[in-house]
Amino acid sequence: MQNPVLEIEALSGGYNLKRPVLHDVGIKVMPGEMVGLIGLNGAGKSTTMKHILGLMNPEKGEIRVDGTTRARDLEQYQGALAFVPESPLLYEEMTVREHLEFTARAYGVERSDYEVRAAELSALFRMEDKMDSLSIHLSKGMKQKVMIMCAFVARPKLYIIDEPFLGLDPLGIRSLLDFMMKLRSEGASILLSSHILSTIEHYCDRFVILHHGRVITQGTLKEIAMAAGMQGQPLEQIFYSLVQDGRS
Numbered sequence: 001m002q003n004p005v006l007e008i009e010a011l012s013g014g015y016n017l018k019r020p021v022l023h024d025v026g027i028k029v030m031p032g033e034m035v036g037l038i039g040l041n042g043a044g045k046s047t048t049m050k051h052i053l054g055l056m057n058p059e060k061g062e063i064r065v066d067g068t069t070r071a072r073d074l075e076q077y078q079g080a081l082a083f084v085p086e087s088p089l090l091y092e093e094m095t096v097r098e099h100l101e102f103t104a105r106a107y108g109v110e111r112s113d114y115e116v117r118a119a120e121l122s123a124l125f126r127m128e129d130k131m132d133s134l135s136i137h138l139s140k141g142m143k144q145k146v147m148i149m150c151a152f153v154a155r156p157k158l159y160i161i162d163e164p165f166l167g168l169d170p171l172g173i174r175s176l177l178d179f180m181m182k183l184r185s186e187g188a189s190i191l192l193s194s195h196i197l198s199t200i201e202h203y204c205d206r207f208v209i210l211h212h213g214r215v216i217t218q219g220t221l222k223e224i225a226m227a228a229g230m231q232g233q234p235l236e237q238i239f240y241s242l243v244q245d246g247r248s
């Protein structure tokens with residue numbers, strides 16, 4: 001039996017001790033698995049991700065990445081994950097190539113691996129002619145592509161990807177989905193949040209539905225549909241019904 005790459009156990013936490021945002025959240029992501037984290041605006045998806053990244057400390061519960069916690073082995077924990085944020089965060093005066101090189105160095109990627117990956121990613125995301133442009137001169141979608149390329153140049157065990165499709169053109173979305181499938185087939189794990197349920201329905205192995213900071217259901221599409229008594233229905237329909245129920 002393989003160990004989970006990400007294991008969140010009974011996590012409660014938030015921005016204010018008196019008003020936790022997350023309540024007893026439990027999520028596991030296995031090697032080679034892509035899990036969709038879905039929920040309405042304010043459900044707690046980004047807050048969950050911030051806890052995984054160590055930007056926020058749990059009030060209760062534990063988060064293990066690659067079998068360890070941040071407190072036990074910070075280097076192993078951080079080195080095992082890469083993050084793609086909802087909004088691009090780039091250094092305005094650095095080029096695309098410099099961002100990729102900087103990330104590769106931070107993760108200790110060999111130069112030869114870096115060269116191959118950078119060439120593959122710049123071609124895939126049609127960014128070859130922008131590699132030496134300063135990020136301040138890029139369009140919104142191109143900035144998002146740089147964030148995605150930086151995460152993928154590192155090749156960690158776990159990718160945490162927060163609503164990555166916003167701003168990407170249809171070709172960019174297709175490239176991203178194809179690349180995530182490739183990484184998954186090579187054994188990487190992905191926790192992906194998105195509102196584009198009709199798209200992720202076909203790509204994720206399992207789904208976790210967060211509502212008011214609680215996991216109200218999780219499983220494969222089939223399992224979720226069965227639990228909701230909605231066999232054969234699309235994810236969007238099931239999600240709509242669950243969150244309309246007022247379950248929280």
Ligand SMILES: Nc1ncnc2c1ncn2[C@@H]1O[C@H](COP(=O)(O)OP(=O)(O)OP(=O)(O)O)[C@@H](O)[C@H]1O
Nearest residue numbers: 015016021039040041042043044045046047048086
């Ligand atoms: N910096 C912050 N300070 C205080 N409260 C916050 C902060 N960021 C988010 N919240 C609150 O935490 C709750 C969960 O927000 P979160 O950003 O995790 O939602 P989300 O599921 O990612 O939503 P969206 O789909 O809109 O991205 C919301 O009630 C929100 O108001």
